[in-house]
Amino acid sequence: GTAEVSHILPPPEYMRENWPLRLATCSPRGDIAVGGEGGFALHRQWDDSWSVFHDNQKSPLQCHNIGWLGRGAHIAAIVSRDSADRGVSVDWRDLSKATTVSHRELHVYPCDHLDTKALMCEHTFTEPVHAFDCEGNHVLVLSHGEDSLNVLTLKVEENQGRSSKGVATPWAASVCQELLMMTARPPPKEAAMIFSAADAEASQRPQAVLVLHSDWELCLLDLGTGAERHLKSQVENFWLGHRVDLGSIFSEHPAGSPEGTGTQRLQAPTAGGSGSDGVQQLWAYGSQGMHAFMLMPVVDGATERRQIQEVEDLGPELDFDLEVYPVAVLEESFTVVGISPQIFSGGQGTLHAPLTRSQSILSATLRHHLRQRTPGQLLHKIAEKAQWHPHFTHSLEWLVHTLLEDEMSAPAPTGNEGGPAGEDCSLLGPAINLVRGFPDFLEVIVRVARKTDPQQWPSLFRHTGMPSKLLEAAVRTGAYRTACCYLVVVETLEGADAGQDCALHLLQEALAVGQYGVTGDLVRFLVRSARDMQYTLEQMATSQPLSKIWQGLTKLGLTSQEARREEVLKAAVHKLLTHHSSLLLKKHDFRSLASFLRNTGFDIIPHLKESAENNAAELGSFGAALTEAEEALDGACTPAGAPDFDARDGTLLMETFREAGYDGLVVVFATALRLPAALLEVFAGDREMFGAFASSLDGRPREILRCQILPTD
Numbered sequence: 001g002t003a004e005v006s007h008i009l010p011p012p013e014y015m016r017e018n019w020p021l022r023l024a025t026c027s028p029r030g031d032i033a034v035g036g037e038g039g040f041a042l043h044r045q046w047d048d049s050w051s052v053f054h055d056n057q058k059s060p061l062q063c064h065n066i067g068w069l070g071r072g073a074h075i076a077a078i079v080s081r082d083s084a085d086r087g088v089s090v091d092w093r094d095l096s097k098a099t100t101v102s103h104r105e106l107h108v109y110p111c112d113h114l115d116t117k118a119l120m121c122e123h124t125f126t127e128p129v130h131a132f133d134c135e136g137n138h139v140l141v142l143s144h145g146e147d148s149l150n151v152l153t154l155k156v157e158e159n160q161g162r163s164s165k166g167v168a169t170p171w172a173a174s175v176c177q178e179l180l181m182m183t184a185r186p187p188p189k190e191a192a193m194i195f196s197a198a199d200a201e202a203s204q205r206p207q208a209v210l211v212l213h214s215d216w217e218l219c220l221l222d223l224g225t226g227a228e229r230h231l232k233s234q235v236e237n238f239w240l241g242h243r244v245d246l247g248s249i250f251s252e253h254p255a256g257s258p259e260g261t262g263t264q265r266l267q268a269p270t271a272g273g274s275g276s277d278g279v280q281q282l283w284a285y286g287s288q289g290m291h292a293f294m295l296m297p298v299v300d301g302a303t304e305r306r307q308i309q310e311v312e313d314l315g316p317e318l319d320f321d322l323e324v325y326p327v328a329v330l331e332e333s334f335t336v337v338g339i340s341p342q343i344f345s346g347g348q349g350t351l352h353a354p355l356t357r358s359q360s361i362l363s364a365t366l367r368h369h370l371r372q373r374t375p376g377q378l379l380h381k382i383a384e385k386a387q388w389h390p391h392f393t394h395s396l397e398w399l400v401h402t403l404l405e406d407e408m409s410a411p412a413p414t415g416n417e418g419g420p421a422g423e424d425c426s427l428l429g430p431a432i433n434l435v436r437g438f439p440d441f442l443e444v445i446v447r448v449a450r451k452t453d454p455q456q457w458p459s460l461f462r463h464t465g466m467p468s469k470l471l472e473a474a475v476r477t478g479a480y481r482t483a484c485c486y487l488v489v490v491e492t493l494e495g496a497d498a499g500q501d502c503a504l505h506l507l508q509e510a511l512a513v514g515q516y517g518v519t520g521d522l523v524r525f526l527v528r529s530a531r532d533m534q535y536t537l538e539q540m541a542t543s544q545p546l547s548k549i550w551q552g553l554t555k556l557g558l559t560s561q562e563a564r565r566e567e568v569l570k571a572a573v574h575k576l577l578t579h580h581s582s583l584l585l586k587k588h589d590f591r592s593l594a595s596f597l598r599n600t601g602f603d604i605i606p607h608l609k610e611s612a613e614n615n616a617a618e619l620g621s622f623g624a625a626l627t628e629a630e631e632a633l634d635g636a637c638t639p640a641g642a643p644d645f646d647a648r649d650g651t652l653l654m655e656t657f658r659e660a661g662y663d664g665l666v667v668v669f670a671t672a673l674r675l676p677a678a679l680l681e682v683f684a685g686d687r688e689m690f691g692a693f694a695s696s697l698d699g700r701p702r703e704i705l706r707c708q709i710l711p712t713d
Contacts, residue, residue: 011050014041027072035063053114067134076134080104104129121171122163131191144187153177176205181226186214192240234286239329241281283329311368324357334362334386362386362395370427380437393440400448403428408456432463442474446485454492471502480515487525500529511580514592516599530569577602590632594649608660629672
């Protein structure tokens with residue numbers, strides 16, 4: 001896959017004093033905050049501008065953690081004023097280093113006013129801060145001692161408070177929950193709060209915390225019981241989905257949309273909707289690749305606990321190359337974004353630049369829900385939220401393809417395992433029913449079919465219905481290219497007769513609406529199919545599937561059964577193409593005629609030579625024909641939906657009419673194309689024709705005669 005990347009450079013005035021950058025984080029609104037040796041800077045997405053924190057204190061402000069409150073409207077930072085404070089050591093084997101860390105403070109500033117005078121809230125911590133997280137109006141701080149872990153949850157409220165210097169602030173941070181527990185685990189590196197979805201009262205504070213320890217072990221800490229459960233080892237990074245429901249796929253407005261943009265006020269997380277049941281997705285990456293978990297709340301009386309379920313078999317689509325390192329999971333777009341190193345060597349030395357890669361996780365997500373027997377309505381709603389994604393059709397195709405491969409590779413049921421019980425174990429049917437609810441259904445199915453072995457087609461179309469019915473549905477929707485792709489499948493599963501019948505019908509429909517891009521493929525299919533299957537007279541007379549074909553051929557005057565099937569079909573195709581080209585020529589539809597000849601490769605010259613009817617209606621008014629040819633060559637006058645027409649198409653028609661002896665139309669296109677040599681060739685020795693031609697140009701610019709055709713007497 002691909003990802004759109006914007007390279008945003010921090011302001012030079014900040015980088016000169018604070019290089020290198022140590023922190024970077026993105027808000028739910030798309031704003032970016034970075035922190036270096038001192039202070040921090042904020043990039044606002046809505047106006048593509050940077051704001052640098054203005055510090056009027058003598059000692060520089062050291063920023064150690066950055067988070068977001070109020071859906072990104074306010075920035076929260078863990079800071080200190082000690083220039084020697086560079087952070088708590090990550091070497092958890094030497095915990096004595098943590099004792100030298102100065103006291104740190106929580107500062108909250110509005111994103112539109114980064115200044116010490118705009119301080120909204122301040123809170124001082126007495127313990128070193130090892131991990132930090134923000135959500136809604138809650139702040140989580142984890143502090144680690146020699147044999148203990150202190151979990152502190154603060155609630156930022158719009159109540160008047162005071163800073164450490166006694167200055168009044170509009171907001172205050174109060175302790176709403178504190179847990180002190182004995183532990184032998186190393187200090188935490190990262191943390192993420194998990195809120196309850198049971199009721200509104202319980203959702204006012206976090207119920208659990210995801211903790212990534214310094215030994216790369218990911219655990220789930222229950223704040224109610226203090227129990228810490230191991231989830232995965234060797235985890236380098238993790239991404240927790242939206243805190244209440246399964247991402248924004250269950251909300252009416254996805255995050256990032258204009259309707260989903262957060263307000264400027266602090267808001268606590270709300271309880272999940274009934275459709276999502278408070279499920280959260282957890283993605284983790286480590287030495288064993290990507291892992292996914294589902295965190296589902298289980299309410300037992302007045303208490304709530306988290307049931308963890310690891311997603312089995314994410315599929316090969318999440319097997320990144322060893323050089324790609326995942327850096328983000330974009331739930332709204334069902335995409336994992338990663339980077340890989342890229343090195344350039346030039347005159348200025350060696351340059352390093354990250355190369356962005358992305359991979360869709362929609363098919364893996366849907367596959368998991370299918371295995372969990374998620375109701376069809378809810379499953380459709382999940383997929384519907386990703387319908388705008390450019391790789392949506394491909395994700396559905398990959399979902400059906402992998403489940404078809406699983407069904408074909410599964411051992412055949414024996415004894416009591418067969419019948420309906422065996423069919424219930426297949427996920428292919430529910431997956432196809434899911435895809436059937438989207439406009440991409442016909443395209444997805446034929447893509448899967450054309451990329452799999454024909455031996456697998458019966459299993460696929462047992463769930464979709466007869467391919468001829470799908471072909472007819474594609475024709476009704478105007479998807480002629482998709483309908484053409486079904487022909488080989490129809491021929492294989494329903495027989496050559498059915499395939500040829502569908503191809504003839506599709507050819508007539510395509511010609512009627514001017515879809516000449518598929519006519520060439522249809523003609524080649526019919527000729528090849530007839531050549532592969534030749535009937536004797538007895539077979540043709542007794543073949544029941546031929547009834548529809550013969551009905552179509554009767555209208556064309558081809559009722560003789562003295563030829564082989566190949567010859568009859570060739571004659572039928574020739575009759576269809578001849579009849580259609582005659583209609584285009586009578587209407588002087590030069591655009592469509594050129595597109596028809598170019599795409600089908602049909603040799604119209606013998607028909608033009610033999611058809612006296614076409615000769616009679618060959619030209620009509622020369623002036624009108626010339627106007628039509630000039631309008632066709634004028635690209636600015638191309639009607640909506642009409643085929644393109646340029647000088648090459650005009651030359652093609654002129655040469656075709658020249659070989660057929662249509663001098664009048666040769667003169668028309670030679671004049672429109674300004675080809676005096678071609679006109680000289682036609683008028684040589686025929687002054688009478690030139691006189692008629694010159695008289696028909698009354699009212700047109702004389703330079704056509706003077707410069708392009710012949711000198712006048």
